[in-house]
Amino acid sequence: MNIAPPINTLSNKAIAVMLQAGTLFLRTPAMKADADAILFSVKSFAAAMLAYYISLRIGLPKPFWAIVTVYIVSQTSAGASFSRGVYRFAGTLAGAIATVAIVPNFVNDPIVCSVVLAGWIGLCLFFSLLDRTPRAYAFVLAGYTASLIGFPSVLDPGAVFETASLRVQEISIGIFCAVLIHRYILPKRMTGQFTGRLSATLRDARRLADNALIGTPEVNRRDRHQLAADLLAIQGLATHLPYDPAPTPPRRLLQLIHDRLARLLWLAAEIEDRIAALHLADGGAPGELTALVSEVSVWAASAQTEEREAIATLLITHARSVQKRFRADGVMPGDRLAANLAGHLAEMIGLLEDCDRLGRSIAASGRLRDANSLHGPKRAKGYVYHRDLLMAGRAALGAITGILIGCAFWIWTAWPEGGMAVSILGVCCTLFGNFDAPVPFVVKYIVGSIYGVIISLVYSFIILPSVTEFWVLVAVLAPAFLFAGSLQARLPTTFMALGITLTIPILSPLGPYYTGDFATSLNSVIALFAAVGFGAVSMSLFQTVPVDGAINRLLRLSRRDVGRRALGKAPNEARWTSLMIDRTALLLPRLRLTGKAYPDVLDETLRHLRIGHVTGQLRRTIPHKSEIGVELRDILSVIARRFRGSKQSTTTDLPDLDLWVETLIEKTAGSELKNRLQIVDLLIDLRFALGLQTYRSITTDDH
Template identity: 70%
Template sequence: MSVEPSANRSIGKAAAAIAGAASRYWRAPATRADADAVLFSVKSFAAAMLAYYIALRIGLPKPFWAIVTVYIVSQTSAGASLSRGVYRFAGTLIGAVATVAIVPNFVNDPIACSAVLACWIGFCLFFSLLDRTPRAYAFVLAGYTASLIGFPSVQDPGAIFDTASVRVQQILIGILCAVLVHRYVLPKHMTGQFTVKLSAMLRDVRRLAGDALNGTPGANRSERNQLAADLLALQGFATHLPYDAAPVTPDAKKLQLLHDRLARLLPLATEIEDRIHFLGAEGDNPPIELIAFLGDVGIWIATVEATARENAAVHLIARARSLQRHFSAEAATPGDRLAANLAGHLAEMIGLLQDCDRLGRNVATADRSREAASLHGALRATGYVYHRDPWMAGRAALGAIVGILIGCALWVWSAWPEGGTAISIFGVCCALFGNVDAPVPNVIKYLVGSFYGVAISLAYSFVILPQVTDFAVLVAVLAPAFLFAGSLQARPSTTFMALGITLTIPILSGLGANYTGDFAQSLNTITALFAATGFGVVSMSLFQTIPVDAAINRLLRLSRRDVSRRALGGLPDEAHWRSLMIDRTALLLPRLRVSNQDDLDVLDDTLHHLRIGQAVGQLRTAIPQVKGDIGDKVSELLSTIAARFSAGSLTGSVDHIGFDRRIETLAAMIAVSSMKDRSRMLDLLIDLRFALASSGTADGGCSS
């Protein structure tokens, strides 16, 4: 039988359509996320069962702690799993040693022992909040472990050393199994995720620079703010890279250099945008050569081919410097001085974009000397700078201590036999969930997961496990619950609920060498679990929750205080200042989503603080080279700005026209003086004027 050619073509088209649809389905982000979650769940379950088997073979009591460890350590990438495992083991060891040191020394005074344990947990929480890097997990686990081991041992301290020793062994087994499986079985490398994120950021920053040339203030506010959040996310990836198993990982020094340039580009794009807008709005007909140059820069930014961009960048920088010298030599009008300032900023922007291209292409290579020689600007790398607030960290730590002490008092007053278990669970909640402004929603998610975990555990303990007599069958019957919970754990929105399941089932089911189902004991443990988490919701609401508006206002107040410090000569490192303010912007973004404040206005304030702080810091550094009356007037201007931005109210009125006039007077004096660095001082005053103007009356700005 023969088939007509037209029928063959129809079949071929149908097959191609089906294949295309299948390809699009598998490439879809949602499908890939589901596949990654399933793979993570299977690997985590395999690691958990391996750890459980080893703990059983060794004969460790309560081998289910090895399962719990696997699910706490496991992350969706190999590098993050290893780093988390390393810090978990370090924290567990420190916490176990601290507990062994505390409990026996207060054996005759359970109340004092509980108070010291509470202070230790608060101390660990304080430093975990200050650190803000993956290292913070070690502090979390140091407090977590002390709570789990210490409180149940307060009334039976004799076995504290054995308990701590066994716990460390179980956790080490769980860590090793989790790390080995996630590292060597279909590993998902952090380096790949980092590279994708970096490529997207480099495209975004070029688009941000291109949009700035339009001279439309505020047109790219959301993209600019997102870049700050992306820099924090990129740093989160970068901290795990040393632990990644990829053949080649990005060089840490180059990552710091790249971050410094991206951080400078964020305010620089806004500075260029303001100057272009001002030149156009004044109607003074900007110089033709400057307009032509802006068009060429826009074409260069839009160029896709990397080699073409590289070749053209050198010529564009030379043209920008030539224009800067030309307008500086003329300097007959404020417009000439502004054109010279704009040309200098454009040269800097082109150089920074070229550096980002080079570093982005060669970030994983080892040849640092040749790469460094080709970069523009400073080569001393600062890297990402984290905002740290000891006052807020201390407030959260004190709240945890107060909550634990109240719980201990209720335990002693009621003489509840399971009180030690309940307080140990509550201490874990304080350590594990206390690293955010509002921990209660996460505790509630964990509590919801625990309800599911308890229901599943009771079914296992008294219906399924009594029928199991073989390890392979045990693995098979545990698989459905753990695979489902593991897939939930891989998704950020359900991670805490999944932990409520994966941490509850092994403990309540009593997964040991032999079946030991005890309904009364299970009921007591369940009661302790829900009493502890319920009390945790109340206590953490009262003592560890920071209202979102209070957190936002504190960040803004600290930024204003630091502007004042820079005006007086403090915080002199410019790269450090920029990175610190970008980190504060990234911290504001998630808070603003749940606050009643205007997110764009608040984020604009932060960028204004960044720019003003940079301008006043540069002027303060230049004062020693300025002699006579001019130097005194510059110093007086900076002192006035410092007083305006000193810690206090977030808003207020100021004679911004007066600031503008003072800057104009200073610029006129410098323009006719014989100063050696006259052009540099004029540029700094222009930068200050635009920075203050952008901040408006709320920040004491001036009108340009």
């Protein structure tokens, strides 16, 4: 008997397996990235050709600026494209107005005119470096536009108003078309990216909390670094949410969840230290406390369920009762430490539960029904950016110096293409000025420009002379722009792609009519590479910040601010925490680039955060007219002096503080102060934050 299955059944199964395999393959991250890049490229090219067509139809003399604008404005998401378009328009308008005000008034003195234009560009760069939100792009474009219009207009100052007006029109058309296409044609919404990244961040937060209870120091350190990077990433996405076409969550919800995640980052380190000091893993702690830690660990690692919120409430109540019990018996150091740990556990549970509730509200793009039911603070600060006036001023001064050297060469040699070269130099200084080390990105741009020049020459003198119809022009331009656009959508090749997409429209005669001239093209190519090449040299000399210098600068500022916090002169708790989290996130990419070993630098920044937090709280709780208050002020003054110095303070620098703080804890615990329990808790926090590890030899066996 033949028992083989029918051939049709086998073939159907084979087809089903192949289709399933193909579907899974298309869903892989690599294929999804390729599909997104192709879609971005097609949409950008469509927007560029639409802008070019409109510019031609209304008779603008240099319609290629509309194409250039499309590729500068276009981003991979609808929200980012819209925000970039809005701020590019604002910056272009401001730069054009500044140019019209500067050039006619100073054109009779070329040196003064160059100084004023360079000063404007440097000022714009300065403000763009201080504002690390999408608004910074407006400042970049204000300097970019002044350079682009101002320096070439020196040779014809009477036409500067007309030139500025035409550039604004051409750029505005490019902005309009880019925003129109990316926002309404198969838009890639920022809201979906944000909620996906937020979900991953909340998972990382729970893993951090769980590992703080049962994990190893190395795992905990990695989790803290990951959460700091997550907070910077979701803030980068959140800044574009107001411009997204999809419904977006209220800003207050974003601020509330950020503040809780930021607080959780350092609170997990506090809990980890106390668990190690109490020897919970070795069974050195009371059974009640060990059971509480175990229950919290199980809850933190569990999946989302309807019972989760009720369990959280029960755990918080349990933790507070444990805290109260050990406080009542708090004669021995181990009891006080156990009470301190229980209080921190209750706070951590509340933070995690708040994050869950806020995350669900954000995912639903709705409002929080009852903010008063949150466990943490009801007021929110949100993300706070680190701003460094000195480094921003240094970069701006470096840009001014480089531009003035270029202007001096132009004036001295009377180079006919000098105005174009200096304008490109100014553009490079503004576009790449926000990097610590801009030269590698400029080199990528130069590589792209080389490809762009070759393609432009092929178009100019081989292909375009035979083109007489617009649709044919679109067809012949498509291969180069579609390929370059797909590269622009990928972060590693973005700057190389910009070198292609910005060079082809300018060097190819994409004007109202064909004007191919080899001598003109050659002069433009020479000006382009001379400007970008000198820009790379100039920025390497005047605008590059060594990565080790940037790391040490961030650490010095953190130590300085710890001293200020101890004196009561620094920002409030939420602002302080968010600022230090941002500094930690800024250190992460720099540490990957440095050749030196900084094994503990991120832990050091977190230590600064903890010290600043507890000293600020102690400063506010100092009792008046008491001996304990005087001693607290003296301790804070000593901490302020040691952290405001130029050298890093370590545990070995503070041996006398350990005994001093321990004595003050005993004195405060036995006093009649109303807030003595709060002060004792804060002094315990201070010992751990300072790294005074006497507590590591203390267990509740002391009683």
